[in-house]
Amino acid sequence: MSEDxxxxxxxxxDIEAGNEAVRRIKAMxxxxxxxxxxxxxxxxxxxxxxxxxxxxxxxxSCTDGVGTKILVAIAMDRHATVGIDLVAMNVNDLxxxxxxxxxxxxxxxxxxxxxxxxxxxxxxxxxxxxxSNCALIGGETAxxxxxxADGHYxxxxxxxxxxxxxxxxxxxxxxxxxxxxxxxxxxxHSNGYSLARKALLSPEHGAMTLDDPxxxxxxxxGEALLEPTRIYEPAFAALRALEGAAVxxxxxxxxxxxxENPPRAYGEQLCAEIDLSAVEVPAVxxxxxxxxxxxxxxxxxxxxxxxxxxxxxxERVDEVSTACEGAGQPVARLGQVVARDSxxxxxxxxxxxLGQG
Amino acid sequence: MSEDxxxxxxxxxDIEAGNEAVRRIKAMxxxxxxxxxxxxxxxxxxxxxxxxxxxxxxxxSCTDGVGTKILVAIAMDRHATVGIDLVAMNVNDLxxxxxxxxxxxxxxxxxxxxxxxxxxxxxxxxxxxxxSNCALIGGETAxxxxxxADGHYxxxxxxxxxxxxxxxxxxxxxxxxxxxxxxxxxxxHSNGYSLARKALLSPEHGAMTLDDPxxxxxxxxGEALLEPTRIYEPAFAALRALEGAAVxxxxxxxxxxxxENPPRAYGEQLCAEIDLSAVEVPAVxxxxxxxxxxxxxxxxxxxxxxxxxxxxxxERVDEVSTACEGAGQPVARLGQVVARDSxxxxxxxxxxxLGQG
Numbered sequence: 001m002s003e004d005x006x007x008x009x010x011x012x013x014d015i016e017a018g019n020e021a022v023r024r025i026k027a028m029x030x031x032x033x034x035x036x037x038x039x040x041x042x043x044x045x046x047x048x049x050x051x052x053x054x055x056x057x058x059x060x061s062c063t064d065g066v067g068t069k070i071l072v073a074i075a076m077d078r079h080a081t082v083g084i085d086l087v088a089m090n091v092n093d094l095x096x097x098x099x100x101x102x103x104x105x106x107x108x109x110x111x112x113x114x115x116x117x118x119x120x121x122x123x124x125x126x127x128x129x130x131x132s133n134c135a136l137i138g139g140e141t142a143x144x145x146x147x148x149a150d151g152h153y154x155x156x157x158x159x160x161x162x163x164x165x166x167x168x169x170x171x172x173x174x175x176x177x178x179x180x181x182x183x184x185x186x187x188x189h190s191n192g193y194s195l196a197r198k199a200l201l202s203p204e205h206g207a208m209t210l211d212d213p214x215x216x217x218x219x220x221x222g223e224a225l226l227e228p229t230r231i232y233e234p235a236f237a238a239l240r241a242l243e244g245a246a247v248x249x250x251x252x253x254x255x256x257x258x259x260e261n262p263p264r265a266y267g268e269q270l271c272a273e274i275d276l277s278a279v280e281v282p283a284v285x286x287x288x289x290x291x292x293x294x295x296x297x298x299x300x301x302x303x304x305x306x307x308x309x310x311x312x313x314x315e316r317v318d319e320v321s322t323a324c325e326g327a328g329q330p331v332a333r334l335g336q337v338v339a340r341d342s343x344x345x346x347x348x349x350x351x352x353x354l355g356q357g
Numbered sequence: 358m359s360e361d362x363x364x365x366x367x368x369x370x371d372i373e374a375g376n377e378a379v380r381r382i383k384a385m386x387x388x389x390x391x392x393x394x395x396x397x398x399x400x401x402x403x404x405x406x407x408x409x410x411x412x413x414x415x416x417x418s419c420t421d422g423v424g425t426k427i428l429v430a431i432a433m434d435r436h437a438t439v440g441i442d443l444v445a446m447n448v449n450d451l452x453x454x455x456x457x458x459x460x461x462x463x464x465x466x467x468x469x470x471x472x473x474x475x476x477x478x479x480x481x482x483x484x485x486x487x488x489s490n491c492a493l494i495g496g497e498t499a500x501x502x503x504x505x506a507d508g509h510y511x512x513x514x515x516x517x518x519x520x521x522x523x524x525x526x527x528x529x530x531x532x533x534x535x536x537x538x539x540x541x542x543x544x545x546h547s548n549g550y551s552l553a554r555k556a557l558l559s560p561e562h563g564a565m566t567l568d569d570p571x572x573x574x575x576x577x578x579g580e581a582l583l584e585p586t587r588i589y590e591p592a593f594a595a596l597r598a599l600e601g602a603a604v605x606x607x608x609x610x611x612x613x614x615x616x617e618n619p620p621r622a623y624g625e626q627l628c629a630e631i632d633l634s635a636v637e638v639p640a641v642x643x644x645x646x647x648x649x650x651x652x653x654x655x656x657x658x659x660x661x662x663x664x665x666x667x668x669x670x671x672e673r674v675d676e677v678s679t680a681c682e683g684a685g686q687p688v689a690r691l692g693q694v695v696a697r698d699s700x701x702x703x704x705x706x707x708x709x710x711l712g713q714g
Contacts (some may be wrong), residue, residue, distance in 0.1 A: 006650045008658050011551040038415060043528060043621030044453035047520075050407070058395060059416070061403045063462035063515060064497050071503055091512060096401035097429060104418035105463070106515035140421050140513070145551050146428055147511060156464035156497070158420060158515035163404075171400060194368040194502050205363060239416055243559045264400030286551055293363045301365050 012145030014113060015092055021118040023139055028122060032129040034102070038344040041133060046137030048103055056165035060099035063158040064089040064254075068193040072225045074151060076210055081228045082155060083124020085190040086129070088229035089130045089254065090159035092308065095236045097267065098169035099161040102169040105131050110153035113143040121155065124228075125347040131231040134159070141311040166239075173248040174266035174311045178337040180274060181320060184330040185307030187227035187282045191255045196225065196233055196284070198238060199291045206291045217283035224284040233307050235329035239310075242323060246316040253303035260300065263347040269341040272309070276353020278332045279305040289354055311337060369502030371470055375704045378475040378498055385479060389486040389493040391459070403494030405460055413522035417456035419612075420515040421446040425550040429582045431508060433567055438585045439512060440481020441488070442547040445586035446611065447516035449665065452593045453607040453622065455526035456518035460494035461462045461486050467510035470500040478512065481585075488588040491516070492675055496576070524597075530605040531623035531668045535694040537631060538677060540592060540666030541687040544584035548612045549658040553582065553641070556648045563648045574640035581641040589665050596667075599680060604674040610660040610709035617657065620704040622668055628697040633710020635689045636662040646711055656707060668694060 008015065012167055036048040050057055073082045092103050106125050108118060118141055126178065127268045129136045148154070162299070179279070188196055200206040200221055208214075210222030217224045239247050251265035262272040281289075282305055296305060310331075312320045324331040365372065395404040404713050407414055423442045430439045454538070463482050465475060475498055486493045505511070545553055557563040557578055564643050565571075567579030574581045608622035619629040638646075639662055646655055655661060667688075669677045674690070681688040697704065 005654070006552065006556050006648065007654050008549065008552045011555040013551045038522075038525075044419065044450040047454065048416045048418075050414045050416060051524065057407045057414075058518065059405045059407060059459070061405075061462055061515075061517065062401065063464055063494055063495050065464060065466060065499050065501075067499060068501050068504060093401040099402070102416070103418065105418055105515050107420055107422060109422060109511055109513070138418055138420050142422050144422075144425050144426060144511070147425060147506075147509060148505075149506065150631065152504060154466055154501070154511055156466070156513040158418075158462050160416065160418065160517055165395075165406065168404070180697070192365065194370045195363065195365045198368040199363050253573070291363065297362070297364050298633065339568075 013143050017113040017115055017179050018143060021113060021115040024115055025117040025122040028126045029136050032126055034135040036139065037135055044162065046103065046105065048135065051162065054162065054164045058165050058168065059164050060094050060097045060161040060163055061158060062090045062093040063156065064093065065154065065156045066190050069198065070153065070155065071192050071197065072193065072222060076222045076226065077354060079120035079227060081124050083121050084128040084228040086155045086157045087125055087128025087132055088231045089190050090157050092232055092252040093254065094159045094161045094250050095232055096169065097163055098167050098240065098242065099163035100133045101134040101159055101161040101233060101330055103135040104157055105138040106136065107140045107156040108153060109142040109144055109148065111145055111148035111150065128231060129314050132233045169247060169249045171249050171266050173245055174270060174337060176270060176337055178248055178311045179314050179317045179333060180272055180281060180335045180337065181310040181312055182306040182332050182334040183232060183308040183324065185303045185305055186230040187224060187284055189229040189303055195301055196288055199288045199293055208229055214283055214287060216286065230307050234327040235324045238323040238327045239320065242319060246313050246320050248311045248313060249308040250311065253307055253309065257300045258304055258306065258350055259348055265311055266337060269340055271313055271338050271346055272335065272348045273338055273346065274335040274350045276283045276304060276350060278334065279353050281305050283356055295354060298354060305353060370500050374470040374472055375498065375500060378470060378472040379627055381476040382479040385483045386493050389483055391492040394492055394494065403460065405492065408519065410517065411521045413668050414519050415522050415525065416505045417451050417454045417518040417520055418515060419447045419450040421450065422511065422513045423547050425554065426547050427510065427512065428554065429550065429579060433579045433583065435583060436477035438481050439585055440478050441585040443486040443512045443514045444482055444485025444489055446547050446589045447514050449589055449609045450611065451516050451518045452589055453526065453609050454520055455524055455597065456520035457597065458489045458491040458516055458518040458590060461494040461514055462495040463493065463498045463515045464513040465510060466499040466501055466505065468505035468507065470498065483548050485529065485588060489590045500714055526604060526606045528623050530602055531627060531694060533627060533694055533696050534671055535605055536671050536690060536691045537629055537670045537690040537694065538667040538669055539636060539663035539689050540589060540681065541585040541674060542662055543662045544581060546586040546660055546664055552658055553645055556645045556650055566585065571644060573643065575636055580682055587664055591684040592681045595680040595684045596606055596677065599676060603670050603677050605668045605670060607668065608666040614657045614659050615661055615663065615707055619666055623694060626670040626697055627694050628703055629692065629703065629705050630695050631692040633661060633691065633708045634709060635691065636710050638711055652711060655711060661711060674703055
């Protein structure tokens with residue numbers, strides 16, 4: 001072939017870099033293997049048998065990305081944890097149905113494929129899958145010259161799980177009088193990073209750098225921002241093992257914060273009364289609040305220290321709390337479900353917390 | 358709230374634009390509804406009952422993007438078909454297992470959310486799901502300021518389907534003597550666009566513009582490049598309805614072209630002998646070849662007019678061809694499976710076609 005002939009490599013797509021990336025991640029991915037996975041039966045798709053023992057299996061599926069938390073990873077050149085965030089954002093949604101995660105598929109796209117960076121990213125995805133007891137069954141690593149700025153990448157993933165139809169944690173199960181338990185978050189998780197970065201880092205607001213120490217955190221601003229999203233599967237595995245409907249429903253506190261997410265877990269006739277006084281506010285959120293972000297903006301953007309809400313049969317609160325704590329998950333009683341006030345129409349009422357009494 | 362207080366909107370995230378985009382796509386997505394979908398049972402995940410009648414259901418899953426074909430859509434400001442490509446790249450992989458597509462989840466990420474553009478993109482995803490007889494059961498539209506160049510976006514999707522374990526089109530079913538049928542592609546589908554764009558559009562090679570007429574195509578270069586990927590579900594639905602193992606296995610001709618994909622559908626002791634003489638070469642591929650891309654580079658990058666190969670029981674070739682044609686899918690006999698030559702080790706042997714005899 002003459003030297004001036006066009007090849008895929010000359011067009012900016014490095015097949016060898018792709019193959020090298022695949023070699024690096026193969027052994028890691030193998031550690032997520034689940035007994036239901038099938039091998040050697042097809043080269044174009046992931047295959048997994050349905051777990052037995054389900055009367056009416058219902059498939060549960062979610063898709064999400066990590067958002068601009070990736071820009072923090074890029075600025076710090078630390079890529080080993082955004083994959084945990086990626087799995088967490090999907091699995092924590094999935095768990096709210098009462099379902100068990102089965103497998104995850106990931107999509108990594110970048111302008112120029114650097115095998116070492118891909119290896120770091122996928123190591124995080126693998127760690128997230130292991131925390132979620134699910135298989136990383138498929139994925140795509142795409143080298144897309146001209147689509148991403150130099151050194152930039154994006155991540156997306158899908159999680160699929162299964163639940164028995166009669167056991168779905170449907171919002172319709174939640175009743176007035178149910179107790180609301182909050183599961184502690186590990187920090188900001190993966191929501192609100194455009195606002196968090198602007199508040200902390202922009203010259204006209206916090207004017208911090210990622211290397212500055214973050215007061216009350218024992219680490220830097222960048223480290224606090226990169227703290228991986230907590231994956232609630234260990235606690236939820238214990239909750240799924242409880243008899244009957246001890247947990248009526250659950251709300252992952254994702255985009256939309258404590259304002260928009262709780263109502264996704266109960267009917268339109270109900271309201272969640274939440275008192276955040278007992279919730280420890282993550283240092284990074286205190287710093288954001290101090291820069292001058294209003295309380296309501298914090299509540300509707302961030303998890304404010306509570307990554308997941310459980311709506312619990314009032315007779316079984318101790319049992320549910322014990323199950324969470326037994327799985328190493330801090331839990332606090334935050335309030336109760338009440339009938340919605342028709343005059344105000346409030347779907348959520350929040351008081352206390354955020355260091356504001 | 359004072360005007361200088363920080364809000365999520367001031368950080369570049371426009372919640373209202375997001376809500377507007379959701380309103381625009383809701384009715385479209387509804388048209389992909391499948392009878393197994395469950396509603397009102399959970400607000401955090403898509404829920405779908407498993408279809409009945411499967412002895413040992415196995416879940417089949419794939420994830421993929423559209424690659425730099427998106428840059429053509431952006432340059433032409435035509436976004437209504439890349440969603441078809443997105444579904445096609447996933448569903449065509451899934452079909453190779455013998456599985457039936459159940460649902461798709463999509464991820465759309467952009468720097469600044471333009472509801473009208475999102476609506477066009479999702480209209481394509483919906484069209485692809487309808488062609489695939491599957492539900493668009495979930496998705497994420499992410500506004501990520503600072504991560505994408507102005508006007509740019511990326512797409513990823515996951516498709517999930519189901520197959521009965523005994524009916525999987527496993528590569529191990531393929532035998533020497535099996536006949537190879539090729540299903541016509543609609544054009545380049547969604548692979549090799551970095552090379553295609555460089556070959557046709559760069560000043561030092563083809564020096565064409567997207568608006569130039571493409572010889573032999575009846576349209577412009579841009580229109581030929583944007584031609585949606587063919588979705589093979591209609592043909593495969595007919596093939597799945599055949600008794601027994603008429604089709605042993607199938608190979609989607611995706612990234613890696615006719616060199617790397619066929620061997621994914623048979624064992625290491627076999628070789629596919631393929632004669633492309635009978636294959637109509639798409640005009641856009643002829644133009645790329647004329648610019649001076651070597652034959653081997655074409656074969657390992659593009660589908661070369663054949664989007665899918667079927668490996669067929671030699672006794673049942675007519676039956677399989679008739680099933681494809683009945684579904685409107687052009688099909689051609691391209692060769693046969695033979696024992697692999699231990700001296701050369703060739704997994705594929707290709708002659709003819711590409712206008713090169």
